[in-house]
Amino acid sequence: MKTRHLNLLPGILILCLLCTLFKSCRNGVIQGMLIITQTAGKIEDINFSKGECLRYIPKAQIAALYPDKPWSLKILTGEFYSACYPEISYDGEHLLFAAQKNEGDIWQVWEIELGSLKSRQVTSLNENCTDPAYMPGGRVVFSKLTSDDTVKTAYCLYTCNADGSDVRQITFGPYACCATTVLKDGRLLTVRRQLLPEQGDPMFMVLRPDGTKADLFYKGAEGSALVSCARETTDGRILFIETEKGDSSEQDLVTINYNRPLHSRINLTSALAGDFNAASGLPSGKLLVSYRKPGADNFALYEFDPVGRSIIRTVCEVPEVSILDAVVAEKHERPKKLPSEVDMGVKTGLLLCQDINFRGFQSMSIDPGTKKASMIEVLGIDTTYGVVQVEEDGSFYLKVLADTPFQIRTLDKDGRLLYGPCSWLWLRPNERRGCVGCHEDPELAPENRVPLAVKNPPVIIPVHITEIKEKGVELE
Numbered sequence: 001m002k003t004r005h006l007n008l009l010p011g012i013l014i015l016c017l018l019c020t021l022f023k024s025c026r027n028g029v030i031q032g033m034l035i036i037t038q039t040a041g042k043i044e045d046i047n048f049s050k051g052e053c054l055r056y057i058p059k060a061q062i063a064a065l066y067p068d069k070p071w072s073l074k075i076l077t078g079e080f081y082s083a084c085y086p087e088i089s090y091d092g093e094h095l096l097f098a099a100q101k102n103e104g105d106i107w108q109v110w111e112i113e114l115g116s117l118k119s120r121q122v123t124s125l126n127e128n129c130t131d132p133a134y135m136p137g138g139r140v141v142f143s144k145l146t147s148d149d150t151v152k153t154a155y156c157l158y159t160c161n162a163d164g165s166d167v168r169q170i171t172f173g174p175y176a177c178c179a180t181t182v183l184k185d186g187r188l189l190t191v192r193r194q195l196l197p198e199q200g201d202p203m204f205m206v207l208r209p210d211g212t213k214a215d216l217f218y219k220g221a222e223g224s225a226l227v228s229c230a231r232e233t234t235d236g237r238i239l240f241i242e243t244e245k246g247d248s249s250e251q252d253l254v255t256i257n258y259n260r261p262l263h264s265r266i267n268l269t270s271a272l273a274g275d276f277n278a279a280s281g282l283p284s285g286k287l288l289v290s291y292r293k294p295g296a297d298n299f300a301l302y303e304f305d306p307v308g309r310s311i312i313r314t315v316c317e318v319p320e321v322s323i324l325d326a327v328v329a330e331k332h333e334r335p336k337k338l339p340s341e342v343d344m345g346v347k348t349g350l351l352l353c354q355d356i357n358f359r360g361f362q363s364m365s366i367d368p369g370t371k372k373a374s375m376i377e378v379l380g381i382d383t384t385y386g387v388v389q390v391e392e393d394g395s396f397y398l399k400v401l402a403d404t405p406f407q408i409r410t411l412d413k414d415g416r417l418l419y420g421p422c423s424w425l426w427l428r429p430n431e432r433r434g435c436v437g438c439h440e441d442p443e444l445a446p447e448n449r450v451p452l453a454v455k456n457p458p459v460i461i462p463v464h465i466t467e468i469k470e471k472g473v474e475l476e
Contacts, residue, residue, distance in 0.1 A: 034065040034288070034301075035076075035095060036316070037084045037324045042297040056107065056128075057324075060084040062097055065301075065316055065326070073318070076112060079119070081105070085229075085325060086112075087133050092331040096122070096132040096140065109142050111162075114329060122164045129158075131178045131229075133188075135209055136337040138162050141170075141188060143178045151175075151405060152381060154195055157188070159209065170211030173405045173424035174381060177205070179229035183258075186336035189217060189230050189238075194424065196381060202226040204240075204261070210340040212431045216423070218261040220244070227251045228325075232258070233281040241276050251275040253289060255306070268309050278325040279304070286312065288326045298322040342428045347468055348399045349427025350458055351434070354451050355394035356410050358437025373410035373418050378461050380406055386463030387411070394437070395451030399458040399468070402429040406461070 039060040060082045064074040076095075077083035083099035092114075099110050109122040109132040123129045127145040135141055139159050146156040146169070155176040160167045171177050174196040181189045187206050194200035202225060207214035220226070220242055227241035236258045241251050244267075253276045257264035269276060277290040277299050287304040291311065300317035304310070316323060356373050376396060378385040385406060390396045400406065404427075409420025427433060436447075460468060 033329050034315070034326045035086050035088065035329050036063050036065050036073075036301065036326045037061070037086065038063055038073075038318070038321050039084075039324065040321050042322075056082075056130075057084050058082055058103075060324070062086050062095075062112075064329070073316075076117060077119075080110075083110070085131065086327065088327050088329055088332070089134050090136075090332060090334040092329055095329070096134060098130040098132060098142075109140065109164075122162070123160065123167075124164060125167070131180055133180050133182050135159065135182055135188075136186065136335050139209070141180050141182070141209070143180065150381075150403070152196060157190060157211070169403075170209070170428075171207070171214065172211070172403045172426040173214075175205075175424065179226075181230050181232065182209075182335050183232055184333060184335050186338040191226050191229065204230060208338055208340070210338075210342045210428060211426075212341060212428045213433065214426070216262075218256055218265075220265075227276075228278045231280050234283075235285075239279045239281065239287065241278060251277065253279050253287075253304070268304075268306055271309065272311075275299075280325075280327055282328070288315065288328075290322075290324055290326065292322075299324060301326050341430055341432070343430035346430040347402055348460075349402050349429065349431035349433065351398045351400055351425075351427060352432075352451065352454060353390075353394075353396050353435050353437065354447065354449075355437045356390055356396065357394040371412050371418055374413045375411040375415065376408050377411060378406050378408055378463075379421055380404070380462075385461045387415075388459050388461075388463070391452035393452050395453035397451070397453035397456070397458040398461050400427050400461045401465075401468075402427055402431070 037060055039057055061075050062077045062083050064076055066072050077099060080099045080101055081103045083097050086095040086097040088095050094114060095112050097110055098107050100107055106126070107128040107130050108124065109129050110119050111122055112119045122140060123142065125144065129142050129144045132140055132142040139161055141157055141159050143155045144158050147153045150172060151174045154174050155178055156169055157171040157177050157180060158167055158169050174194065176193045176195060177190045179191040183189055187208055189204055189206050191202050192205035193202040201220070201222065203219040204217040205214055206217040221244060223245055225243045227243060230238050230240045232238055237255045238258055238261065239253065239255055242254045243251050250273065252267050253269045255266050255268060273294040275292045279287050279289045281287055287306055289302050289304045290299045291302050292299045298320065299322040301315040301323045303312040303315055305312050356376060375387055375389055377387045388396055405424045407421035407424055410418045412418055
């Protein structure tokens with residue numbers, strides 16, 4: 001009897017394996033396949049600094065590529081005029097993407113269930129919505145074209161529930177924000193480019209999912225351009241594509257360290273001719289890269305060795321088609337879900353600066369020949385919110401109307417401009433932020449002392465507002 005049970009065991013195991021295979025292969029979709037974005041024809045410069053050509057790629061398609069059958073592509077978005085840049089859910093069972101159902105339609109966020117290949121619309125808004133990403137807690141972040149008196153015309157970040165309900169705006173500066181990635185620590189990493197008063201170079205901005213603590217994460221050399229979103233590897237590296245001298249130079253694969261993003265840049269492909277368009281990590285430590293050889297018209301998919309800094313093999317190359325990106329359809333680590341300090345019943349946020357005369361790694365006050373700032377001016381997009389006298393130690397403490405973009409510049413005792421303005425800032429309702437000084441290195445920690453400014457009530461910005469109540473403001 002015991003022997004008969006043993007003889008049945010192989011059959012049971014085979015049956016279980018077949019059941020699992022049947023379940024995972026229904027409609028030809030399997031866990032671990034590659035999900036690619038492709039488009040026909042020659043690709044010109046597609047990068048995140050230009051915006052229009054990146055977000056609105058005509059006639060793009062999302063397809064499934066089987067790892068063991070590199071020529072067997074299955075189109076997943078055949079019912080759409082254009083669809084691009086999918087994001088895989090943490091359980092590996094769904095993908096988000098931006099798409100036009102028909103030519104000329106507004107771009108919206110959609111989701112496909114990989115088992116049934118059924119799609120559903122997530123957003124139904126009146127403006128173009130692109131660059132979606134899953135967040136822990138069942139919400140989605142995406143970029144939306146925004147036109148109002150607060151930001152003029154910009155691409156701001158929004159979040160919503162998985163069914164498209166409860167849409168919330170989380171960035172409020174005159175920036176083009178796109179290509180958002182959710183880091184393992186729960187923060188959002190997005191490509192940000194200033195639009196007003198003049199256009200700036202794209203850089204990576206990091207922020208919490210509620211829009212608080214938005215700050216610089218990485219900035220390349222002047223004139224450089226970010227070409228792709230950032231992707232985080234299992235060993236604490238951030239991958240992205242960058243040109244060092246704008247559109248005229250080659251697009252290289254770059255990595256930075258999560259712990260020191262401003263001081264750890266490594267160009268992995270400086271010795272390789274040709275252009276890279278996207279990169280993502282594999283469990284083996286190797287990378288999947290979209291790469292165009294010198295003289296070629298189209299991008300193909302390759303495996304890349306970041307240690308040897310070389311192309312290992314061709315994964316997929318289709319004549320007359322460019323493969324713009326690829327991700328693996330599998331389960332992956334769910335990021336941390338961060339708590340939020342935002343309280344929509346509060347109309348303001350608080351900003352504390354320890355010393356406006358602190359720049360970089362030294363205080364300007366230690367050099368007798370350096371002019372010392374004694375005032376700040378807080379600027380809006382097309383107005384000034386007022387001038388504030390700082391304390392003797394260079395500190396200031398402000399109460400700023402929430403969700404309103406502003407810049408700060410420093411003035412001497414005679415009101416002459418010294419430095420600034422800084423990048424656009426905003427504070428979410430009930431947010432509390434602090435900075436070491438003016439244009440300080442973001443890796444610096446503040447000196448262990450109590451700034452004089454906190455010994456007095458904060459100065460209300462705009463300065464013409466004399467009192468703020470939870471349900472409104474009173475003017476002079």
